[in-house]
Amino acid sequence: MTTVEEGPDGATAEGSRWLDARPAGAAEARDLTAAYLAEQGPRVPQPVRDDVLLVVSELVTNALRHAGGARGLRVALRPAGVEVTVQDGSTRRPVERGHGRNWLPGGYGWPMVCRLAEVAVVPLGSDGKLVRATVPVRRN
Numbered sequence: 001m002t003t004v005e006e007g008p009d010g011a012t013a014e015g016s017r018w019l020d021a022r023p024a025g026a027a028e029a030r031d032l033t034a035a036y037l038a039e040q041g042p043r044v045p046q047p048v049r050d051d052v053l054l055v056v057s058e059l060v061t062n063a064l065r066h067a068g069g070a071r072g073l074r075v076a077l078r079p080a081g082v083e084v085t086v087q088d089g090s091t092r093r094p095v096e097r098g099h100g101r102n103w104l105p106g107g108y109g110w111p112m113v114c115r116l117a118e119v120a121v122v123p124l125g126s127d128g129k130l131v132r133a134t135v136p137v138r139r140n
Contacts, residue, residue: 018075029060030057043137045108049067058112062094063131081117089127
């Protein structure tokens with residue numbers, strides 16, 4: 001089920017709105033996130049929107065390919081930036097795959113997410129984990 005909810009957690013400075021979704025795939029996750037970010041107007045500049053869409057795509061794709069599926073997606077504008085949280089069913093932490101000098105397919109998304117965002121992995125025990133990535137709105 002896909003919803004945009006309001007709640008008491010102070011998701012934005014002007015109100016508390018966030019996107020909660022259970023996307024079937026990365027394309028749906030990107031579309032929902034793009035619509036949410038469009039609602040935020042100029043508070044989220046276009047370069048940041050582009051980074052957020054890339055992070056969403058990579059995290060949802062990784063959940064689908066390596067962690068039994070995306071159980072949930074939350075996107076929220078926070079004071080620190082745009083926070084993207086993906087829940088999956090795996091207890092395993094994401095890992096960076098080394099390619100050495102070989103050009104091999106796959107393994108490039110997680111390092112890219114870590115470069116674009118502040119990342120935290122929150123274990124949920126038998127319920128899997130949350131991968132939370134905050135893309136800063138203001139770059140230094």
